[in-house]
Amino acid sequence: MTEASTRYMENADLIAIDWGTSHLRAFLCQLASDNSLTLLATSYARGVTKVTQGFEQELFDCIAPWLDHYKQLPIIMAGQIGSSIGWQETTYLPCPISPQKVADSCLHFACQTQQLAIIPGLHCSHENNHRDVMRGEELQVLGWLAQNHNHLHGQHLICLPGTHTKWVLVESGQVKLFKTAMTGELYDLLCHHSVLIQDSQGEFCPEAFASGAQYTLASALGSFIHGLFSARSKQLFNELAPEHATAYLSGMLIGSDVRAAINATEWSFQELDSVSIIGSNTLSQRFAEVLTMQSITTTRYDVETITLAGFSSVYQQLHHADKL
Amino acid sequence: MTEASTRYMENADLIAIDWGTSHLRAFLCQLASDNSLTLLATSYARGVTKVTQGFEQELFDCIAPWLDHYKQLPIIMAGQIGSSIGWQETTYLPCPISPQKVADSCLHFACQTQQLAIIPGLHCSHENNHRDVMRGEELQVLGWLAQNHNHLHGQHLICLPGTHTKWVLVESGQVKLFKTAMTGELYDLLCHHSVLIQDSQGEFCPEAFASGAQYTLASALGSFIHGLFSARSKQLFNELAPEHATAYLSGMLIGSDVRAAINATEWSFQELDSVSIIGSNTLSQRFAEVLTMQSITTTRYDVETITLAGFSSVYQQLHHADKL
Numbered sequence: 001m002t003e004a005s006t007r008y009m010e011n012a013d014l015i016a017i018d019w020g021t022s023h024l025r026a027f028l029c030q031l032a033s034d035n036s037l038t039l040l041a042t043s044y045a046r047g048v049t050k051v052t053q054g055f056e057q058e059l060f061d062c063i064a065p066w067l068d069h070y071k072q073l074p075i076i077m078a079g080q081i082g083s084s085i086g087w088q089e090t091t092y093l094p095c096p097i098s099p100q101k102v103a104d105s106c107l108h109f110a111c112q113t114q115q116l117a118i119i120p121g122l123h124c125s126h127e128n129n130h131r132d133v134m135r136g137e138e139l140q141v142l143g144w145l146a147q148n149h150n151h152l153h154g155q156h157l158i159c160l161p162g163t164h165t166k167w168v169l170v171e172s173g174q175v176k177l178f179k180t181a182m183t184g185e186l187y188d189l190l191c192h193h194s195v196l197i198q199d200s201q202g203e204f205c206p207e208a209f210a211s212g213a214q215y216t217l218a219s220a221l222g223s224f225i226h227g228l229f230s231a232r233s234k235q236l237f238n239e240l241a242p243e244h245a246t247a248y249l250s251g252m253l254i255g256s257d258v259r260a261a262i263n264a265t266e267w268s269f270q271e272l273d274s275v276s277i278i279g280s281n282t283l284s285q286r287f288a289e290v291l292t293m294q295s296i297t298t299t300r301y302d303v304e305t306i307t308l309a310g311f312s313s314v315y316q317q318l319h320h321a322d323k324l
Numbered sequence: 325m326t327e328a329s330t331r332y333m334e335n336a337d338l339i340a341i342d343w344g345t346s347h348l349r350a351f352l353c354q355l356a357s358d359n360s361l362t363l364l365a366t367s368y369a370r371g372v373t374k375v376t377q378g379f380e381q382e383l384f385d386c387i388a389p390w391l392d393h394y395k396q397l398p399i400i401m402a403g404q405i406g407s408s409i410g411w412q413e414t415t416y417l418p419c420p421i422s423p424q425k426v427a428d429s430c431l432h433f434a435c436q437t438q439q440l441a442i443i444p445g446l447h448c449s450h451e452n453n454h455r456d457v458m459r460g461e462e463l464q465v466l467g468w469l470a471q472n473h474n475h476l477h478g479q480h481l482i483c484l485p486g487t488h489t490k491w492v493l494v495e496s497g498q499v500k501l502f503k504t505a506m507t508g509e510l511y512d513l514l515c516h517h518s519v520l521i522q523d524s525q526g527e528f529c530p531e532a533f534a535s536g537a538q539y540t541l542a543s544a545l546g547s548f549i550h551g552l553f554s555a556r557s558k559q560l561f562n563e564l565a566p567e568h569a570t571a572y573l574s575g576m577l578i579g580s581d582v583r584a585a586i587n588a589t590e591w592s593f594q595e596l597d598s599v600s601i602i603g604s605n606t607l608s609q610r611f612a613e614v615l616t617m618q619s620i621t622t623t624r625y626d627v628e629t630i631t632l633a634g635f636s637s638v639y640q641q642l643h644h645a646d647k648l
Contacts, residue, residue, distance in 0.1 A: 092560070123557075130539070131557045164553065180553040182518070189513045194506070215454070222546035223584035225577070229488065229504040233447075233455045236416070253549070260547035 012040055014074045014324075015063055016311035019081035020136055022047035024058065027308065028066050028073075035316060037308040041066065048080040055087035056111055067114070074324040075116045076311055079136040082107065082118040092123035092133050096174045099142045103317035115324060119314055124177040127265055132180050137166045140278050141175055143310030144301065157267060158276045159291075159298075161254075161283040163188075167261050177266055183257045184283075190253075191246055196231040202243025212251025213290045217259050224256045250286065258290045274299045278306050336364055338398045338648075339387055340635035343405035344460055346371035348382065351632065352390050352397075359640060361632040365390065372404040379411035380435055391438070398648040399440045400635055403460035406431065406442040414444035416457050420498045421446060423466045427641035439648060443638055448501040451589055456504050461490045464602050465499055467634030468625065481591060482600045483615075483622075485578075485607040487512075491585050501590055507581045508607075514577075515570055520555040526567025535564075536575025537614045541583050548580045574610065582614045598623045602630050 016027040016037070028041040045062035046052075059075075066073065082090040090107045106117040121135030137160050144158055145151050152173035160166040163185050168178040191200045212231070219227055231249050234240035240248055262269055274297035277284045288298040318324045340351040340361070348369040353361040369386035370376075383399075390397065406414040414431045430441040445459030461484050468482060469475050476497035484490040487508040493500045515524045536555070543551055555573050558564035564572055586593055598621035601608045612622040642648045 123561075128539075128542075130551075130554045131561050131563070132553065133557050133560055179550050180557075181549045182520075182552045183549060185518055186549070186552075189517055193513055193517060194509055196506075215452075218452075220589075221584065221587040222548065223587065224546065224548045225505045225507060225510070225580045226503050226584040226588070227454075228506045228510075229456065230454045233457050233504075236457055237447075237455050239455070256549045260545065260550040263545040263547065264550070265544075 010040060012066070012070055012073060013037075014076060014311070014315050015066060016308070016315075017059070017075060017077040017081070018079055018136070018139070018307060019059075019077055019086075020047050020079045021049050024062060024081075026059075026062050026066075027311070028063075029308065029311065029315075031312065031315070035312060037312045037315075039304075039308065048083070048086050055081065060112060072114065074315070074318075075114055076106075076119065076314055076318070076324075077116065078119040078139040078310075082120060083135055086118075088118055090118050090120035092121045092135070095122055095124035095178070096171070096176045097122060098174050099145055099313055100317060102138060102142060103314045104321070106314070106318065106323070108323065117314075117318060117324065122175060122178070126177070126179065132178060134166055134168075134178060134180070137162075137168070138175070139310035139314075140303065140306045141168050141170065141310070142313045143306040143308070144276060144278065145170065145173060146313040147301075147306065147309050155267070155272060156276060157261075157269075157272050158278060159261070159287055161277070161279040161287050165257055165287075167264070169267050179261070179264060179266065181257045181260065183253050187250060187253050190228075190249055196228065196249060197245050198235070199242045200246055202241075202246055205241075205244035205247040208240060208244035208247040209251040209286065210289075210293070212248040212253075213255035213258075213293060214251075216252045216255035217290070217294065219259075222256065222259055222263070224252075227252065251290070254286055254290050258287065258294065262294060262296075269296060273297075276301060278303055334364060336390070336394055336397060337361075338400060338635070338639050339390060340632070340639075341383070341399060341401040341405070342403055342460070342463070342631060343383075343401055343410075344371050344403040345373050348386060348405075350383075350386050351635070352387075353632065353635065353639075355636065355639070359636060361636045361639075363628075363632065372407070372410050379405065384436060396438065398639070398642075399438055400430075400443065400638055400642070400648075401440065402443040402463040402634075406444060407459055410442075412442055414442050416445045416447035416459070419446055419448035419502070420495070420500045422498050423469055423637055424641060426462060426466060427638045428645070430638065430642065430647070432647065441638075441642060441648065446499060446502070450501070450503065456502060458490055458492075458502060458504070461486075461492070462499070463634035463638075464627065464630045465492050465494065465634070466637045467630040467632070468600060468602065469494065469497060470637040471625075471630065471633050479591070479596060480600060481585075481593075481596050482602060483585070483611055485601070485603040485611050489581050489611075491588070493591050503585070503588060503590065505581045505584065507577050511574060511577050514552075514573055520552065520573060521569050522559070523566045524570055526565075526570055529565075529568035529571040532564060532568035532571040533575040533610065534613075534617070536572040536577075537579035537582075537617060538575075540576045540579035541614070541617065543583075546580065546583055546587070548576075551576065575614070578610055578614050582611065582618065586618060586620075593620060597621075600625060602627055 024045040029037040165181040352365040482492040489505040492502040
């Protein structure tokens with residue numbers, strides 16, 4: 001628990017839970033007069049795939065001190081906790097979809113005298129009829145939409161880098177569609193299990209990163225699978241130091257991801273303003289750099305601020321509808 | 325040792341060793357009147373990265389019964405045994421290169437009164453100035469060149485599927501250049517360590533394979549990294565049975581590999597005759613199927629026959645040059 005726990009005596013309005021595969025992050029929140037959420041305390045526990053003694057116990061152990069103090073607080077959860085391997089399964093809602101509809105579709109249930117709600121994930125269809133899904137990132141998209149009235153008009157593209165990058169097209173205040181790239185997962189697999197990387201602990205080399213990104217950005221036909229091996233052959237010929245190979249690989253993967261986004265038929269960068277990036281500092285910086293290499297302007301958002309804005313948006317709608 | 329060991333009493337001319345990362349395969353061979361090698365016996369031992377008590381002991385334990393009988397035989401080795409993690413390091417020879425030059429560049433050394441030779445690997449540069457390397461597959465390319473006089477004229481493309489696919493351009497009897505794709509390694513990583521596959525033991529489904537291949541073959545910009553995730557989203561919407569997901573993934577990867585080969589700027593399929601495929605039965609069949617989907621004719625070659633033809637080619641040249 002952080003030093004924010006010293007603010008216990010203030011009024012809390014809700015407990016927001018971001019419960020993913022690896023981690024549970026609990027936020028004790030107060031609704032401010034400007035409708036933003038003030039963070040009073042945070043607490044951490046195990047992710048969905050790491051829980052051993054049941055989801056109920058994991059959650060209530062994690063937030064026990066808060067409930068001891070406040071007795072009763074609405075709990076809103078998002079992420080894999082609503083998946084088929086989670087606590088209660090929520091169906092993926094079809095896009096295009098409005099923030100209201102997402103909030104209206106929350107799954108409500110009671111447990112240990114508390115009222116809980118799970119925010120459902122989303123799905124969409126691409127032009128080639130393939131489907132895509134998200135679960136967890138919709139919270140950041142709702143937060144981004146709620147943060148600025150300008151975001152409710154026109155077309156915008158949001159990039160959420162992570163284990164899986166999500167590129168989300170927002171139009172007239174609705175989530176229109178999105179595309180997933182396995183960039184982060186591929187990076188981890190190739191770093192730790194492939195012939196490409198001998199030294200996965202090397203420090204980040206900006207030049208190697210840029211060189212990797214330029215390679216895949218420039219490959220006219222996006223022949224990613226034929227280009228990957230250059231991470232190894234460059235080391236064999238002393239064109240790449242083994243300790244810089246991870247940066248080169250990261251550049252190749254993010255370059256390939258950005259290139260695919262630029263060439264996606266579902267949107268046109270010519271018709272979009274700057275790309276909004278929501279993610280960890282390190283990853284956001286890398287995506288911004290590669291997009292800048294392609295003369296695309298970017299705007300970065302703090303992921304915790306946006307996450308809390310998402311919970312605030314859902315909380316207010318549920319509260320007004322008397323569902324909490 | 326196989327039942328071929330009953331042919332001990334015949335004259336043997338050499339011991340050929342294909343010594344890769346995972347396995348050592350030893351062939352006791354006799355040179356036939358048509359210059360092909362007749363296989364008298366085979367024996368297996370550990371690959372370069374699995375050897376625990378030194379390369380010398382691993383090799384001589386493996387072929388001890390043959391040396392007991394024949395006392396002295398030339399030993400020719402190919403594969404990772406000549407790499408920086410092998411027994412004796414050979415440098416990569418630059419392409420374009422002739423089979424004569426490869427044989428001339430063998431590394432010779434003596435051990436336990438036997439004469440040994442290691443065939444070096446090859447390297448080449450692509451149009452984008454990136455380098456590529458091979459070590460081991462050059463043996464099959466030499467075998468393919470030696471097998472038919474027509475192979476010594478004109479331009480030909482050879483596909484060698486495996487952990488890393490090698491696409492080799494042969495021109496006027498020389499190895500001109502080649503490209504590596506990490507298709508097999510990516511398949512193994514994604515099968516065993518990613519969110520895409522829940523059931524890696526399912527039986528092969530031809531329809532799922534074809535569907536995966538069509539997906540990547542048709543993706544106009546080769547957006548492989550944005551397409552991979554469909555292996556998961558299809559399962560979530562019951563469009564792909566979990567036990568068929570490996571076949572779908574295999575199709576996607578081979579489709580992407582073939583698509584990149586078709587669009588490679590280093591050769592033109594319009595100017596090539598049928599693609600020659602040398603590899604395991606299963607993989608060769610899958611690559612042939614995907615190439616056929618793109619109206620490209622293929623010719624398949626038995627990998628053991630071609631490997632022995634490669635050893636025969638090198639053996640004859642070393643023998644004539646009095647180097648063995």
